[in-house]
Amino acid sequence: MYGLIGQMKAAPGKRDELIAILSAGTEAMPGCLSYIVAKDATDADALWITEVWTDQDSHAGSLKLPSVQAAIAKARPIIAGFGHRFETVPVGGVGLGKA
C-alpha cells in the first residue's frame, strides 16, 4: 500500500469551499482505499488529506483522471500553499476500503 499525509492551506476564508471541491468525486478513484479530508483543528485556513492507495501507481493514475484534473483546476485559485507532507506505507487497520 501507499499512503500520503498532506497539509494544504486555503486562501483566507476559503477552506470550506476548498474542502467541498476536494471531497467531490472521490468515490470513483481506482485503487483508493481511504481518502479523508479534515480541517486542521488549530489553523483556520489549513486542512489535511490522508490517503491510502493500493500502490503508488494508483495514486499517480488518479491525478490523470478527468474528474480529478477538473477538481485541481477548480481548486488551484483558492489554494494558498502546502504544508507538511509525509509519505507512508500503510500496513493495516480499521477503515480501509476495497479498491
Added chain:
Amino acid sequence: MYGLIGQMKAAPGKRDELIAILSAGTEAMPGCLSYIVAKDATDADALWITEVWTDQDSHAGSLKLPSVQAAIAKARPIIAGFGHRFETVPVGGVGLGKA
C-alpha cells in the same frame, strides 16, 4: 468527527513488533471510524497512526478499554518516543467506517 495524525518512533529494529501490537484489537473500539497504521516511508523506526472518531469522547473512551490498556502496556517498552501530532476535524471522504 475528531481526528488524530500522530507519528511514533519505535526502539531501533522494533517497528514491526510495535505495529503488530498497535494493529491488534482495533476492530472493537466504539466510535472508531478509521484507524490506520503505516510505516514512515523515510524513517525506518517511525510509524504513523491516522485516526477518525465520531467525537473526542469516543477517542478518550478508547484509551480506557482493557484491550487498549493492555496494548499500551505491551507497547510501552518498545516506544522510543513521539514525533509529529496533529488534531483534525474530519469532514468526509472515502474509507470512513461505521461507528
